Amino acid sequence: MPLMSLFGSKGRLVLSTFLLYAIIFELAYCQNDAQEQRTSLGKKANKPKLGKATNKGPRAVTTKPKVKTTAAQAQTFLTQVLNRGKFTKVGDTISIQAGDTLELRCRGKPVHWGVPLYLEEDDDGRLKIVQHERYGVLTLVNTTGADTGEYTCYPMYCEDTDCRKEYDKAVKVFVFFPDPQELFVPSSDYYEVIQLRTNWPTVLPCQVTSPEAKVTLHREFPPVEVVVDGTEISFNVKKGFTIHRPRPYHAGALYCVASLGNLRQSSTKYMLIYVNYPMAPPAPVIQASTSSVAVGENLRVSCTAVGEPNVAIEITWEYPGQEIGRPLYTQDGVSPVSGGAARQQTQSVLLVDEVRDVDQGTYTCTAQNLQGAKSVSTNVKVVPKTKPKKP
Numbered sequence: 001m002p003l004m005s006l007f008g009s010k011g012r013l014v015l016s017t018f019l020l021y022a023i024i025f026e027l028a029y030c031q032n033d034a035q036e037q038r039t040s041l042g043k044k045a046n047k048p049k050l051g052k053a054t055n056k057g058p059r060a061v062t063t064k065p066k067v068k069t070t071a072a073q074a075q076t077f078l079t080q081v082l083n084r085g086k087f088t089k090v091g092d093t094i095s096i097q098a099g100d101t102l103e104l105r106c107r108g109k110p111v112h113w114g115v116p117l118y119l120e121e122d123d124d125g126r127l128k129i130v131q132h133e134r135y136g137v138l139t140l141v142n143t144t145g146a147d148t149g150e151y152t153c154y155p156m157y158c159e160d161t162d163c164r165k166e167y168d169k170a171v172k173v174f175v176f177f178p179d180p181q182e183l184f185v186p187s188s189d190y191y192e193v194i195q196l197r198t199n200w201p202t203v204l205p206c207q208v209t210s211p212e213a214k215v216t217l218h219r220e221f222p223p224v225e226v227v228v229d230g231t232e233i234s235f236n237v238k239k240g241f242t243i244h245r246p247r248p249y250h251a252g253a254l255y256c257v258a259s260l261g262n263l264r265q266s267s268t269k270y271m272l273i274y275v276n277y278p279m280a281p282p283a284p285v286i287q288a289s290t291s292s293v294a295v296g297e298n299l300r301v302s303c304t305a306v307g308e309p310n311v312a313i314e315i316t317w318e319y320p321g322q323e324i325g326r327p328l329y330t331q332d333g334v335s336p337v338s339g340g341a342a343r344q345q346t347q348s349v350l351l352v353d354e355v356r357d358v359d360q361g362t363y364t365c366t367a368q369n370l371q372g373a374k375s376v377s378t379n380v381k382v383v384p385k386t387k388p389k390k391p
């Protein structure tokens with residue numbers, strides 16, 4: 001009879017005291033464990049990152065009699081409780097008819113549960129989480145299509161009362177709650193504004209409640225179905241549509257349509273607004289007309305940053321005279337860069353007329369775009385007037 005190492009130290013304590021009782025107890029308990037174990041073995045490939053120590057299947061209790069197994073060493077299990085005493089190891093996704101109860105059981109002491117954001121924020125008493133000695137149970141009753149989403153079990157690693165989630169041992173399952181009335185997970189907004197950033201994947205989160213629904217993407221004006229080729233735009237039943245490398249022509253009002261049986265429904269509208277988005281923060285270059293300037297002469301400090309066309313770069317200055325409120329002026333401009341790929345140069349020139357002693361020090365320019373900011377500095381020394389009146 002194979003036993004799991006997980007079988008608690010408590011059981012063996014009983015064994016030494018009431019031998020006979022304990023054997024019966026273990027056999028009974030073991031059957032349950034073995035069943036869970038078996039169902040899990042068949043689907044191992046689906047399971048993300050198993051704990052390596054216990055990934056060897058069932059084993060006899062006699063092999064490691066003194067090991068006190070903690071949640072950290074144990075394999076993470078996520079099982080769906082079908083009805084009393086019946087478990088099934090969950091795969092990547094499961095479907096539960098809206099209205100039915102979701103019950104998930106996850107091995108570990110303790111475990112932490114992650115649920116769809118809407119459930120976390122809007123607790124109306126339907127979600128119940130109970131921690132038993134060796135496993136946690138999540139129960140969600142009176143379910144609706146809106147409960148569709150990812151449910152995650154994180155085993156906790158505890159030292160005394162200090163516990164932390166073991167992210168690498170988390171087990172996730174995506175649960176669909178097919179709802180005969182709602183093909184899309186309802187949204188509280190009539191429309192949603194989404195920024196399309198140059199070359200950054202954009203998701204249209206039209207989440208269906210049933211994995212069987214056929215989903216298409218549509219443009220409102222002109223009214224056409226958008227081609228989903230899997231490369232430029234792809235669909236994932238757990239996520240919605242992704243526009244992988246947004247371009248200006250992707251902008252506009254779009255919506256999804258789901259059909260299943262006789263039902264055909266439209267999703268929330270997505271207003272896609274195209275934003276020229278830089279690939280990286282700017283890399284400014286600073287240069288002073290001279291590193292050593294005489295009192296009374298003029299100084300120019302220029303700051304230039306080259307970037308994508310139509311992507312704004314803002315340049316700001318810090319200079320020594322700032323503290324005493326010395327007013328300085330800048331000449332700013334944007335010009336195309338000749339040759340090669342389309343680039344543009346943003347330049348700001350700080351003009352210091354009739355340099356005084358207070359102008360000596362560090363000049364810093366900061367160039368900023370939507371991705372971030374970068375500063376560069378240069379030092380300028382102020383020297384006494386050249387050639388005093390004496391011959």
Ligand SMILES: *[C@@H]1O[C@H](CO)[C@@H](O)[C@H](O)[C@H]1NC(C)=O
Pocket residue numbers: 124125126141142
């Ligand atoms: C679930 O629905 C039933 C029937 O409508 C209701 O009596 C019960 O209070 C609901 N339970 C919760 C926790 O909302």
